[in-house]
Amino acid sequence: MLKVNKLEKSFGGVRALDSCSFEVEEGSITGLIGPNGSGKTTLFNVVSGIYDADAGSIVYDGEDITELEIYKRAAIGMGRTFQIVRIFPKLTVLDNVLLAQPHIGESFWSAFIRSKGMRADESRHRQRALEILGEVGLREKANDLAKNLSYGQQKLLEIARALAVEPKLLLLDEPLAGVNPALAVKIIGILRKLREEGKTILVIEHRMRDLLKLADKMIAMDNGRVIAQGVPIKVLRDRKVVESYLGEKSREKFA
Amino acid sequence: MVFAYIANLLALAGIYGIVGISLNVAFGYTGLANLGHAALFGIGAYVSALLALSLGLPFWAALLVAGLFAAFIGWLLAWPTARLRGDYLALATLGFGFIVESVFKNWMDVTRGPLGIPGIPKPELFGFVFASTESYLLVVAFFLAITYFVVKRVVDSPFGRVLKAIREDELAAQSLGKHTHRYKALALALSGFFAGIAGSLFAHYITFIDPSSFTIFETILAFSIVIIGGMGSVEGALIGAALLTFLPEPLRFIGFPSAIIGPARQLIYAGLLIAIILKRPEGIRGEYAFGLGEKHAKSKQA
Numbered sequence: 001m002l003k004v005n006k007l008e009k010s011f012g013g014v015r016a017l018d019s020c021s022f023e024v025e026e027g028s029i030t031g032l033i034g035p036n037g038s039g040k041t042t043l044f045n046v047v048s049g050i051y052d053a054d055a056g057s058i059v060y061d062g063e064d065i066t067e068l069e070i071y072k073r074a075a076i077g078m079g080r081t082f083q084i085v086r087i088f089p090k091l092t093v094l095d096n097v098l099l100a101q102p103h104i105g106e107s108f109w110s111a112f113i114r115s116k117g118m119r120a121d122e123s124r125h126r127q128r129a130l131e132i133l134g135e136v137g138l139r140e141k142a143n144d145l146a147k148n149l150s151y152g153q154q155k156l157l158e159i160a161r162a163l164a165v166e167p168k169l170l171l172l173d174e175p176l177a178g179v180n181p182a183l184a185v186k187i188i189g190i191l192r193k194l195r196e197e198g199k200t201i202l203v204i205e206h207r208m209r210d211l212l213k214l215a216d217k218m219i220a221m222d223n224g225r226v227i228a229q230g231v232p233i234k235v236l237r238d239r240k241v242v243e244s245y246l247g248e249k250s251r252e253k254f255a
Numbered sequence: 256m257v258f259a260y261i262a263n264l265l266a267l268a269g270i271y272g273i274v275g276i277s278l279n280v281a282f283g284y285t286g287l288a289n290l291g292h293a294a295l296f297g298i299g300a301y302v303s304a305l306l307a308l309s310l311g312l313p314f315w316a317a318l319l320v321a322g323l324f325a326a327f328i329g330w331l332l333a334w335p336t337a338r339l340r341g342d343y344l345a346l347a348t349l350g351f352g353f354i355v356e357s358v359f360k361n362w363m364d365v366t367r368g369p370l371g372i373p374g375i376p377k378p379e380l381f382g383f384v385f386a387s388t389e390s391y392l393l394v395v396a397f398f399l400a401i402t403y404f405v406v407k408r409v410v411d412s413p414f415g416r417v418l419k420a421i422r423e424d425e426l427a428a429q430s431l432g433k434h435t436h437r438y439k440a441l442a443l444a445l446s447g448f449f450a451g452i453a454g455s456l457f458a459h460y461i462t463f464i465d466p467s468s469f470t471i472f473e474t475i476l477a478f479s480i481v482i483i484g485g486m487g488s489v490e491g492a493l494i495g496a497a498l499l500t501f502l503p504e505p506l507r508f509i510g511f512p513s514a515i516i517g518p519a520r521q522l523i524y525a526g527l528l529i530a531i532i533l534k535r536p537e538g539i540r541g542e543y544a545f546g547l548g549e550k551h552a553k554s555k556q557a
Binding site: 048049050069070071072073074075080082086087088089090091095098099100102103105106107108110111112114122161165 | 405408409412413414415416417419420423424426427428429430431432433434435441445
Protein backbone atom coordinates (compact mmCIF):
# COMPACT_ATOMS: atom_id res chain seq x y z
CA MET A 1 0.00 0.00 0.00
CA LEU A 2 2.62 2.50 1.08
CA LYS A 3 6.31 1.93 0.62
CA VAL A 4 8.83 4.42 1.89
CA ASN A 5 12.29 3.88 0.51
CA LYS A 6 15.47 5.46 1.91
CA LEU A 7 13.78 8.76 2.55
CA GLU A 8 16.08 11.67 3.45
CA LYS A 9 15.15 15.09 4.79
CA SER A 10 17.43 17.63 6.44
CA PHE A 11 16.71 20.99 8.00
CA GLY A 12 19.98 22.87 7.94
CA GLY A 13 22.34 20.54 9.77
CA VAL A 14 19.62 18.42 11.34
CA ARG A 15 18.95 15.12 9.63
CA ALA A 16 15.27 14.69 10.43
CA LEU A 17 14.98 11.66 8.17
CA ASP A 18 18.03 9.55 7.58
CA SER A 19 17.55 6.77 5.06
CA CYS A 20 14.14 5.92 6.45
CA SER A 21 12.50 2.84 4.90
CA PHE A 22 9.44 0.77 5.71
CA GLU A 23 6.24 -0.65 4.28
CA VAL A 24 2.62 -0.35 5.34
CA GLU A 25 0.31 -3.23 4.46
CA GLU A 26 -3.11 -2.67 3.03
CA GLY A 27 -5.99 -2.94 5.47
CA SER A 28 -3.80 -2.77 8.56
CA ILE A 29 -3.26 -0.37 11.39
CA THR A 30 0.39 0.44 11.75
CA GLY A 31 1.63 2.29 14.81
CA LEU A 32 4.55 4.68 14.45
CA ILE A 33 6.41 5.37 17.67
CA GLY A 34 9.62 7.03 18.77
CA PRO A 35 10.81 9.66 21.20
CA ASN A 36 10.24 13.35 20.55
CA GLY A 37 12.37 14.57 17.69
CA SER A 38 12.81 11.16 16.15
CA GLY A 39 11.30 12.27 12.83
CA LYS A 40 7.76 10.89 12.94
CA THR A 41 5.93 14.09 12.06
CA THR A 42 8.58 15.00 9.49
CA LEU A 43 7.93 11.64 7.91
CA PHE A 44 4.19 12.40 7.81
CA ASN A 45 4.87 15.78 6.30
CA VAL A 46 7.03 14.27 3.57
CA VAL A 47 4.58 11.46 2.83
CA SER A 48 1.64 13.88 2.66
CA GLY A 49 3.61 16.28 0.50
CA ILE A 50 4.06 19.26 2.82
CA TYR A 51 7.84 18.89 2.56
CA ASP A 52 9.78 17.69 -0.47
CA ALA A 53 12.06 14.77 0.20
CA ASP A 54 15.77 15.42 -0.28
CA ALA A 55 16.26 11.86 -1.51
CA GLY A 56 14.52 8.52 -1.57
CA SER A 57 11.08 7.60 -2.82
CA ILE A 58 7.49 7.14 -1.70
CA VAL A 59 5.47 4.50 -3.51
CA TYR A 60 1.73 4.50 -2.95
CA ASP A 61 -0.52 1.88 -4.47
CA GLY A 62 2.27 0.91 -6.85
CA GLU A 63 2.78 4.47 -8.00
CA ASP A 64 5.76 6.71 -7.28
CA ILE A 65 4.33 9.82 -5.63
CA THR A 66 7.56 11.37 -4.36
CA GLU A 67 7.17 14.40 -6.60
CA LEU A 68 3.40 14.64 -6.56
CA GLU A 69 2.00 18.03 -5.49
CA ILE A 70 0.44 18.17 -2.06
CA TYR A 71 -3.06 19.02 -3.27
CA LYS A 72 -3.12 16.02 -5.61
CA ARG A 73 -2.51 13.55 -2.79
CA ALA A 74 -6.03 13.82 -1.43
CA ALA A 75 -7.43 12.78 -4.80
CA ILE A 76 -5.44 9.53 -4.82
CA GLY A 77 -6.91 8.61 -1.45
CA MET A 78 -4.64 10.02 1.20
CA GLY A 79 -6.16 11.70 4.25
CA ARG A 80 -4.33 13.08 7.26
CA THR A 81 -4.76 14.78 10.59
CA PHE A 82 -2.30 17.05 12.34
CA GLN A 83 -0.61 16.85 15.71
CA ILE A 84 -1.85 20.34 16.54
CA VAL A 85 -5.40 20.45 15.21
CA ARG A 86 -5.73 22.42 12.00
CA ILE A 87 -9.44 22.80 11.57
CA PHE A 88 -10.90 25.92 9.94
CA PRO A 89 -11.95 27.74 13.15
CA LYS A 90 -14.29 30.35 11.71
CA LEU A 91 -16.20 28.02 9.44
CA THR A 92 -19.00 25.77 10.59
CA VAL A 93 -18.39 22.15 11.48
CA LEU A 94 -20.37 21.13 8.38
CA ASP A 95 -18.35 23.41 6.10
CA ASN A 96 -15.16 21.95 7.53
CA VAL A 97 -16.25 18.49 6.38
CA LEU A 98 -17.70 19.71 3.07
CA LEU A 99 -14.32 21.21 2.22
CA ALA A 100 -12.74 17.80 2.37
CA GLN A 101 -14.98 16.38 -0.33
CA PRO A 102 -13.96 16.84 -3.93
CA HIS A 103 -16.59 19.13 -5.46
CA ILE A 104 -17.65 20.08 -8.92
CA GLY A 105 -19.22 23.19 -7.42
CA GLU A 106 -15.90 24.52 -6.23
CA SER A 107 -14.89 25.86 -9.62
CA PHE A 108 -15.05 29.61 -10.13
CA TRP A 109 -17.68 29.61 -12.86
CA SER A 110 -20.08 27.28 -11.15
CA ALA A 111 -20.30 29.85 -8.35
CA PHE A 112 -22.11 32.05 -10.90
CA ILE A 113 -23.94 29.53 -12.96
CA ARG A 114 -25.20 27.25 -10.19
CA SER A 115 -26.48 24.58 -12.53
CA LYS A 116 -28.97 21.98 -11.40
CA GLY A 117 -26.25 19.35 -11.48
CA MET A 118 -24.02 21.40 -9.22
CA ARG A 119 -26.77 22.01 -6.68
CA ALA A 120 -27.66 18.31 -6.67
CA ASP A 121 -23.99 17.51 -6.18
CA GLU A 122 -23.77 19.96 -3.29
CA SER A 123 -26.78 18.50 -1.51
CA ARG A 124 -25.45 14.98 -2.03
CA HIS A 125 -22.18 16.06 -0.40
CA ARG A 126 -24.08 17.73 2.39
CA GLN A 127 -25.88 14.45 3.05
CA ARG A 128 -22.63 12.51 3.09
CA ALA A 129 -20.95 15.09 5.33
CA LEU A 130 -23.78 14.80 7.85
CA GLU A 131 -23.41 11.02 7.75
CA ILE A 132 -19.72 11.26 8.51
CA LEU A 133 -20.41 13.72 11.33
CA GLY A 134 -22.93 11.21 12.65
CA GLU A 135 -20.27 8.51 12.65
CA VAL A 136 -17.98 10.55 14.88
CA GLY A 137 -20.86 11.87 16.97
CA LEU A 138 -20.76 15.53 15.92
CA ARG A 139 -23.99 15.71 13.98
CA GLU A 140 -25.75 18.03 16.43
CA LYS A 141 -22.82 20.43 16.18
CA ALA A 142 -22.99 20.66 12.38
CA ASN A 143 -23.94 24.34 12.31
CA ASP A 144 -21.67 25.52 15.13
CA LEU A 145 -18.46 27.34 14.37
CA ALA A 146 -15.59 24.91 14.63
CA LYS A 147 -13.71 27.15 17.06
CA ASN A 148 -16.51 26.69 19.62
CA LEU A 149 -15.93 22.95 19.87
CA SER A 150 -14.01 21.48 22.78
CA TYR A 151 -10.49 20.27 22.09
CA GLY A 152 -11.58 16.64 21.95
CA GLN A 153 -14.41 17.50 19.56
CA GLN A 154 -11.97 19.39 17.36
CA LYS A 155 -9.89 16.22 17.18
CA LEU A 156 -12.99 14.28 16.15
CA LEU A 157 -13.75 16.92 13.55
CA GLU A 158 -10.28 16.53 12.11
CA ILE A 159 -10.82 12.80 11.84
CA ALA A 160 -14.21 13.40 10.22
CA ARG A 161 -12.57 15.75 7.76
CA ALA A 162 -9.89 13.22 6.91
CA LEU A 163 -12.61 10.63 6.36
CA ALA A 164 -14.52 12.92 4.03
CA VAL A 165 -11.57 12.80 1.65
CA GLU A 166 -12.72 9.14 1.18
CA PRO A 167 -9.18 7.99 1.85
CA LYS A 168 -7.66 4.59 1.33
CA LEU A 169 -4.73 5.55 3.53
CA LEU A 170 -5.15 7.60 6.68
CA LEU A 171 -2.21 9.31 8.35
CA LEU A 172 -3.14 10.20 11.92
CA ASP A 173 -0.74 12.30 13.98
CA GLU A 174 -1.44 11.62 17.66
CA PRO A 175 -5.22 11.26 17.52
CA LEU A 176 -5.35 10.40 21.24
CA ALA A 177 -3.06 13.10 22.60
CA GLY A 178 -4.82 15.33 25.10
CA VAL A 179 -8.26 13.73 24.87
CA ASN A 180 -10.13 12.34 27.87
CA PRO A 181 -10.31 8.56 28.45
CA ALA A 182 -13.94 8.25 27.32
CA LEU A 183 -13.21 10.04 24.06
CA ALA A 184 -10.07 7.96 23.57
CA VAL A 185 -12.20 4.82 23.73
CA LYS A 186 -14.51 6.33 21.14
CA ILE A 187 -11.66 7.25 18.80
CA ILE A 188 -10.17 3.76 19.13
CA GLY A 189 -13.58 2.34 18.23
CA ILE A 190 -13.76 4.55 15.15
CA LEU A 191 -10.31 3.46 14.03
CA ARG A 192 -11.16 -0.24 14.45
CA LYS A 193 -14.28 0.24 12.39
CA LEU A 194 -12.28 1.94 9.67
CA ARG A 195 -9.94 -1.02 9.53
CA GLU A 196 -12.94 -3.33 9.12
CA GLU A 197 -14.00 -1.19 6.19
CA GLY A 198 -10.65 -1.98 4.62
CA LYS A 199 -8.89 1.32 5.19
CA THR A 200 -5.19 1.42 5.85
CA ILE A 201 -4.10 3.49 8.83
CA LEU A 202 -0.68 4.76 9.83
CA VAL A 203 -0.86 6.33 13.26
CA ILE A 204 1.65 8.21 15.40
CA GLU A 205 0.84 7.78 19.07
CA HIS A 206 2.56 8.04 22.42
CA ARG A 207 -0.12 6.25 24.43
CA MET A 208 1.40 2.80 24.17
CA ARG A 209 -1.31 0.96 26.04
CA ASP A 210 -3.97 2.20 23.61
CA LEU A 211 -1.74 1.64 20.63
CA LEU A 212 -1.12 -1.98 21.67
CA LYS A 213 -4.87 -2.58 21.58
CA LEU A 214 -5.05 -1.17 18.10
CA ALA A 215 -1.96 -1.79 16.02
CA ASP A 216 -1.33 -4.82 13.86
CA LYS A 217 2.23 -3.78 13.39
CA MET A 218 4.53 -1.26 14.96
CA ILE A 219 7.41 0.78 13.59
CA ALA A 220 9.85 2.49 15.94
CA MET A 221 11.95 5.44 14.85
CA ASP A 222 14.92 7.20 16.35
CA ASN A 223 17.11 9.93 14.83
CA GLY A 224 15.24 9.72 11.55
CA ARG A 225 15.76 5.98 11.11
CA VAL A 226 13.60 2.94 11.60
CA ILE A 227 15.18 1.05 14.49
CA ALA A 228 12.65 -1.73 14.92
CA GLN A 229 9.47 -3.01 13.32
CA GLY A 230 7.11 -5.95 13.52
CA VAL A 231 4.78 -7.39 16.16
CA PRO A 232 3.83 -4.52 18.48
CA ILE A 233 4.72 -6.07 21.82
CA LYS A 234 8.08 -7.24 20.51
CA VAL A 235 8.89 -3.80 19.17
CA LEU A 236 8.06 -2.24 22.53
CA ARG A 237 10.43 -4.65 24.27
CA ASP A 238 13.18 -4.23 21.70
CA ARG A 239 16.44 -3.21 23.33
CA LYS A 240 17.09 -0.35 20.94
CA VAL A 241 13.59 1.02 21.37
CA VAL A 242 13.81 1.05 25.14
CA GLU A 243 17.21 2.71 24.94
CA SER A 244 15.95 5.38 22.57
CA TYR A 245 13.24 6.33 25.02
CA LEU A 246 14.99 5.92 28.32
CA GLY A 247 18.71 6.00 27.66
CA GLU A 248 21.27 3.22 27.71
CA LYS A 249 21.54 2.62 31.44
CA SER A 250 17.92 1.68 31.84
CA ARG A 251 18.40 -1.41 29.74
CA GLU A 252 18.68 -3.95 32.58
CA LYS A 253 15.74 -2.48 34.40
CA PHE A 254 13.16 -2.62 31.64
CA ALA A 255 14.24 -4.90 28.85
CA MET B 256 -26.97 72.77 -4.60
CA VAL B 257 -27.29 70.85 -1.39
CA PHE B 258 -28.49 67.88 -3.34
CA ALA B 259 -25.53 68.03 -5.70
CA TYR B 260 -23.22 68.21 -2.69
CA ILE B 261 -24.73 65.09 -1.16
CA ALA B 262 -24.86 63.33 -4.53
CA ASN B 263 -21.14 63.98 -4.89
CA LEU B 264 -20.44 62.38 -1.53
CA LEU B 265 -22.69 59.45 -2.35
CA ALA B 266 -20.97 58.90 -5.69
CA LEU B 267 -17.57 58.88 -3.98
CA ALA B 268 -18.86 56.62 -1.23
CA GLY B 269 -20.19 54.28 -3.93
CA ILE B 270 -16.87 54.17 -5.75
CA TYR B 271 -15.00 53.55 -2.52
CA GLY B 272 -17.64 50.98 -1.64
CA ILE B 273 -16.66 49.03 -4.75
CA VAL B 274 -13.01 49.45 -3.80
CA GLY B 275 -13.79 48.13 -0.32
CA ILE B 276 -15.80 45.16 -1.58
CA SER B 277 -13.08 44.27 -4.07
CA LEU B 278 -10.40 44.40 -1.37
CA ASN B 279 -12.63 42.28 0.84
CA VAL B 280 -12.58 39.51 -1.78
CA ALA B 281 -8.81 39.29 -1.44
CA PHE B 282 -8.28 40.32 2.17
CA GLY B 283 -11.50 39.69 4.07
CA TYR B 284 -12.43 36.39 2.44
CA THR B 285 -9.18 34.87 1.22
CA GLY B 286 -6.83 36.43 3.77
CA LEU B 287 -4.54 38.02 1.18
CA ALA B 288 -3.35 41.37 2.55
CA ASN B 289 -2.78 43.02 -0.82
CA LEU B 290 -1.06 46.32 -0.02
CA GLY B 291 -0.95 47.04 -3.73
CA HIS B 292 -4.70 47.27 -4.03
CA ALA B 293 -4.66 50.95 -5.01
CA ALA B 294 -2.41 49.97 -7.93
CA LEU B 295 -5.19 47.77 -9.32
CA PHE B 296 -7.61 50.66 -8.82
CA GLY B 297 -5.17 52.96 -10.63
CA ILE B 298 -4.60 50.52 -13.48
CA GLY B 299 -8.35 50.47 -14.04
CA ALA B 300 -8.45 54.27 -14.05
CA TYR B 301 -5.55 54.69 -16.47
CA VAL B 302 -6.61 51.92 -18.85
CA SER B 303 -10.14 53.27 -19.04
CA ALA B 304 -9.06 56.89 -19.46
CA LEU B 305 -6.50 56.08 -22.15
CA LEU B 306 -8.89 53.84 -24.09
CA ALA B 307 -11.59 56.50 -24.03
CA LEU B 308 -9.25 59.32 -25.03
CA SER B 309 -6.90 57.75 -27.56
CA LEU B 310 -9.12 55.10 -29.12
CA GLY B 311 -12.39 56.90 -28.56
CA LEU B 312 -13.88 53.81 -26.92
CA PRO B 313 -17.24 54.43 -25.29
CA PHE B 314 -17.17 54.53 -21.49
CA TRP B 315 -18.94 51.18 -21.06
CA ALA B 316 -16.45 49.29 -23.21
CA ALA B 317 -13.50 51.12 -21.65
CA LEU B 318 -14.78 50.23 -18.17
CA LEU B 319 -15.12 46.56 -19.06
CA VAL B 320 -11.64 46.36 -20.58
CA ALA B 321 -10.23 48.24 -17.58
CA GLY B 322 -11.80 45.70 -15.25
CA LEU B 323 -10.52 42.76 -17.27
CA PHE B 324 -7.02 44.22 -17.52
CA ALA B 325 -6.83 44.88 -13.77
CA ALA B 326 -8.11 41.33 -13.21
CA PHE B 327 -5.33 40.00 -15.39
CA ILE B 328 -2.72 42.01 -13.44
CA GLY B 329 -4.19 40.73 -10.16
CA TRP B 330 -4.00 37.19 -11.50
CA LEU B 331 -0.38 37.72 -12.55
CA LEU B 332 0.47 39.18 -9.14
CA ALA B 333 -0.75 35.98 -7.50
CA TRP B 334 1.83 33.67 -9.02
CA PRO B 335 5.18 35.09 -7.82
CA THR B 336 3.59 35.66 -4.40
CA ALA B 337 1.85 32.28 -4.22
CA ARG B 338 4.04 30.90 -1.47
CA LEU B 339 3.98 34.04 0.66
CA ARG B 340 1.50 34.67 3.42
CA GLY B 341 0.77 37.14 6.18
CA ASP B 342 3.32 39.90 6.60
CA TYR B 343 5.51 38.64 3.78
CA LEU B 344 2.70 38.82 1.27
CA ALA B 345 1.88 42.32 2.54
CA LEU B 346 5.46 43.43 1.91
CA ALA B 347 5.65 41.89 -1.56
CA THR B 348 2.37 43.47 -2.64
CA LEU B 349 3.49 46.79 -1.15
CA GLY B 350 6.42 46.58 -3.56
CA PHE B 351 4.03 45.84 -6.41
CA GLY B 352 2.08 48.98 -5.51
CA PHE B 353 5.20 51.13 -5.61
CA ILE B 354 6.27 49.69 -8.95
CA VAL B 355 2.91 50.46 -10.54
CA GLU B 356 2.91 53.95 -9.03
CA SER B 357 6.33 54.66 -10.48
CA VAL B 358 5.18 53.41 -13.88
CA PHE B 359 2.31 55.93 -13.70
CA LYS B 360 4.81 58.66 -12.79
CA ASN B 361 7.53 57.88 -15.29
CA TRP B 362 6.00 56.44 -18.44
CA MET B 363 5.61 59.92 -19.85
CA ASP B 364 4.63 58.88 -23.38
CA VAL B 365 1.55 57.07 -22.18
CA THR B 366 0.51 58.38 -18.79
CA ARG B 367 1.97 61.92 -19.09
CA GLY B 368 3.55 61.25 -15.70
CA PRO B 369 2.82 63.77 -12.95
CA LEU B 370 1.01 66.01 -15.43
CA GLY B 371 -1.87 63.59 -15.34
CA ILE B 372 -4.59 62.98 -17.89
CA PRO B 373 -7.25 65.69 -18.20
CA GLY B 374 -10.48 65.74 -20.14
CA ILE B 375 -11.66 62.17 -19.55
CA PRO B 376 -15.14 62.00 -21.08
CA LYS B 377 -18.29 61.41 -19.05
CA PRO B 378 -20.31 58.29 -19.85
CA GLU B 379 -22.91 58.46 -22.59
CA LEU B 380 -25.90 56.23 -23.30
CA PHE B 381 -28.16 56.63 -26.36
CA GLY B 382 -27.21 60.28 -26.64
CA PHE B 383 -27.69 61.05 -22.96
CA VAL B 384 -24.53 62.27 -21.24
CA PHE B 385 -24.17 61.52 -17.55
CA ALA B 386 -22.55 64.89 -16.94
CA SER B 387 -24.29 66.05 -13.79
CA THR B 388 -23.33 64.65 -10.41
CA GLU B 389 -26.83 63.35 -9.84
CA SER B 390 -26.93 61.39 -13.09
CA TYR B 391 -23.43 60.01 -12.49
CA LEU B 392 -24.66 58.75 -9.15
CA LEU B 393 -26.97 56.43 -11.12
CA VAL B 394 -24.02 54.99 -13.03
CA VAL B 395 -22.12 54.39 -9.79
CA ALA B 396 -25.18 52.83 -8.15
CA PHE B 397 -25.62 50.52 -11.13
CA PHE B 398 -22.07 49.16 -10.93
CA LEU B 399 -22.14 49.05 -7.15
CA ALA B 400 -25.23 46.85 -7.35
CA ILE B 401 -23.54 44.54 -9.87
CA THR B 402 -20.45 44.31 -7.67
CA TYR B 403 -22.54 43.61 -4.60
CA PHE B 404 -24.55 40.80 -6.18
CA VAL B 405 -21.67 39.15 -8.01
CA VAL B 406 -19.38 39.14 -4.96
CA LYS B 407 -22.20 37.94 -2.71
CA ARG B 408 -22.93 35.10 -5.08
CA VAL B 409 -19.30 34.10 -5.31
CA VAL B 410 -18.49 34.16 -1.59
CA ASP B 411 -21.65 32.26 -0.65
CA SER B 412 -20.78 29.34 -2.90
CA PRO B 413 -18.59 26.26 -2.57
CA PHE B 414 -15.92 28.32 -4.35
CA GLY B 415 -16.17 30.98 -1.65
CA ARG B 416 -15.96 28.29 0.99
CA VAL B 417 -12.57 27.27 -0.37
CA LEU B 418 -11.44 30.91 -0.26
CA LYS B 419 -12.38 31.13 3.42
CA ALA B 420 -10.62 27.85 4.12
CA ILE B 421 -7.46 29.30 2.60
CA ARG B 422 -7.80 32.32 4.87
CA GLU B 423 -8.16 30.05 7.90
CA ASP B 424 -5.40 27.57 7.12
CA GLU B 425 -3.91 27.28 3.67
CA LEU B 426 -1.84 24.20 4.44
CA ALA B 427 -4.84 22.27 5.73
CA ALA B 428 -6.79 23.27 2.61
CA GLN B 429 -3.96 21.93 0.45
CA SER B 430 -3.86 18.67 2.31
CA LEU B 431 -7.58 18.33 1.64
CA GLY B 432 -6.86 18.48 -2.06
CA LYS B 433 -7.39 22.15 -2.91
CA HIS B 434 -5.06 23.71 -5.47
CA THR B 435 -4.81 26.80 -3.31
CA HIS B 436 -2.48 28.75 -5.60
CA ARG B 437 -5.10 28.66 -8.31
CA TYR B 438 -7.82 29.77 -5.93
CA LYS B 439 -5.69 32.65 -4.67
CA ALA B 440 -5.00 33.73 -8.24
CA LEU B 441 -8.72 33.69 -9.01
CA ALA B 442 -9.47 35.66 -5.84
CA LEU B 443 -6.92 38.32 -6.78
CA ALA B 444 -8.28 38.40 -10.32
CA LEU B 445 -11.84 38.94 -9.09
CA SER B 446 -10.58 41.52 -6.62
CA GLY B 447 -8.66 43.23 -9.42
CA PHE B 448 -11.66 43.17 -11.74
CA PHE B 449 -13.84 45.21 -9.42
CA ALA B 450 -10.97 47.43 -8.31
CA GLY B 451 -10.42 48.17 -12.00
CA ILE B 452 -14.08 48.98 -12.49
CA ALA B 453 -13.98 51.31 -9.49
CA GLY B 454 -10.89 52.97 -10.99
CA SER B 455 -12.68 53.49 -14.28
CA LEU B 456 -15.72 54.98 -12.50
CA PHE B 457 -13.38 57.28 -10.57
CA ALA B 458 -11.54 58.46 -13.70
CA HIS B 459 -14.68 59.26 -15.66
CA TYR B 460 -16.22 60.98 -12.66
CA ILE B 461 -13.36 63.30 -11.71
CA THR B 462 -12.39 63.55 -15.44
CA PHE B 463 -8.76 64.04 -14.42
CA ILE B 464 -6.31 61.47 -13.04
CA ASP B 465 -2.70 61.69 -11.96
CA PRO B 466 -0.46 59.28 -10.03
CA SER B 467 -1.21 60.95 -6.69
CA SER B 468 -4.68 59.35 -6.61
CA PHE B 469 -3.33 55.79 -6.56
CA THR B 470 -0.73 55.72 -3.82
CA ILE B 471 -0.28 53.76 -0.63
CA PHE B 472 -2.66 56.23 1.03
CA GLU B 473 -5.52 55.01 -1.12
CA THR B 474 -4.60 51.45 -0.17
CA ILE B 475 -4.69 52.48 3.48
CA LEU B 476 -8.09 54.05 2.91
CA ALA B 477 -9.32 50.80 1.33
CA PHE B 478 -7.99 48.77 4.25
CA SER B 479 -9.60 51.18 6.71
CA ILE B 480 -12.92 50.70 4.93
CA VAL B 481 -12.64 46.92 5.17
CA ILE B 482 -11.36 46.82 8.76
CA ILE B 483 -13.88 49.35 10.07
CA GLY B 484 -16.79 47.88 8.14
CA GLY B 485 -15.81 44.33 8.93
CA MET B 486 -13.61 41.77 7.26
CA GLY B 487 -15.45 39.14 5.32
CA SER B 488 -18.64 41.18 5.03
CA VAL B 489 -19.84 42.76 1.81
CA GLU B 490 -22.29 45.03 3.64
CA GLY B 491 -19.51 46.00 6.03
CA ALA B 492 -17.42 47.38 3.18
CA LEU B 493 -20.37 49.56 2.14
CA ILE B 494 -20.86 50.85 5.67
CA GLY B 495 -17.15 51.50 6.02
CA ALA B 496 -17.01 53.41 2.75
CA ALA B 497 -20.01 55.55 3.68
CA LEU B 498 -18.61 56.30 7.14
CA LEU B 499 -15.20 57.30 5.89
CA THR B 500 -16.68 59.51 3.19
CA PHE B 501 -19.25 61.30 5.33
CA LEU B 502 -17.60 61.49 8.73
CA PRO B 503 -14.94 64.11 7.89
CA GLU B 504 -17.44 66.34 6.07
CA PRO B 505 -18.66 68.42 9.05
CA LEU B 506 -15.12 69.81 9.20
CA ARG B 507 -15.96 71.92 6.16
CA PHE B 508 -18.75 73.69 7.99
CA ILE B 509 -16.84 74.48 11.14
CA GLY B 510 -14.89 76.91 9.05
CA PHE B 511 -11.46 75.34 9.27
CA PRO B 512 -9.03 76.50 6.60
CA SER B 513 -8.65 73.90 3.88
CA ALA B 514 -5.00 73.39 4.83
CA ILE B 515 -6.20 71.83 8.06
CA ILE B 516 -9.08 69.82 6.65
CA GLY B 517 -6.80 67.39 4.80
CA PRO B 518 -4.70 66.38 7.81
CA ALA B 519 -7.77 66.47 10.06
CA ARG B 520 -9.39 63.92 7.77
CA GLN B 521 -6.40 61.62 8.25
CA LEU B 522 -6.71 62.12 12.00
CA ILE B 523 -10.33 61.05 11.92
CA TYR B 524 -9.51 57.92 9.90
CA ALA B 525 -6.71 57.05 12.29
CA GLY B 526 -8.83 57.65 15.38
CA LEU B 527 -11.68 55.58 13.99
CA LEU B 528 -9.32 52.77 13.04
CA ILE B 529 -7.70 52.68 16.47
CA ALA B 530 -11.07 52.76 18.20
CA ILE B 531 -12.35 49.88 16.07
CA ILE B 532 -9.27 47.71 16.52
CA LEU B 533 -9.33 48.25 20.28
CA LYS B 534 -13.04 48.01 20.95
CA ARG B 535 -14.44 45.92 18.15
CA PRO B 536 -11.67 44.15 16.24
CA GLU B 537 -14.13 42.29 14.04
CA GLY B 538 -15.40 45.59 12.63
CA ILE B 539 -18.97 46.80 12.44
CA ARG B 540 -20.31 43.84 10.44
CA GLY B 541 -17.37 41.48 10.27
CA GLU B 542 -17.06 37.79 10.93
CA TYR B 543 -13.68 37.84 12.59
CA ALA B 544 -10.95 39.98 14.06
CA PHE B 545 -8.25 41.84 12.20
CA GLY B 546 -4.84 40.20 12.02
CA LEU B 547 -2.17 39.59 9.44
CA GLY B 548 -0.16 36.62 10.58
CA GLU B 549 -1.02 32.98 10.64
CA LYS B 550 -2.77 32.06 13.81
CA HIS B 551 -1.67 28.48 13.83
CA ALA B 552 1.68 27.42 15.10
CA LYS B 553 3.50 25.59 12.36
CA SER B 554 3.26 21.88 12.92
CA LYS B 555 6.32 20.96 14.86
CA GLN B 556 8.86 18.49 13.65
CA ALA B 557 8.68 15.62 16.04
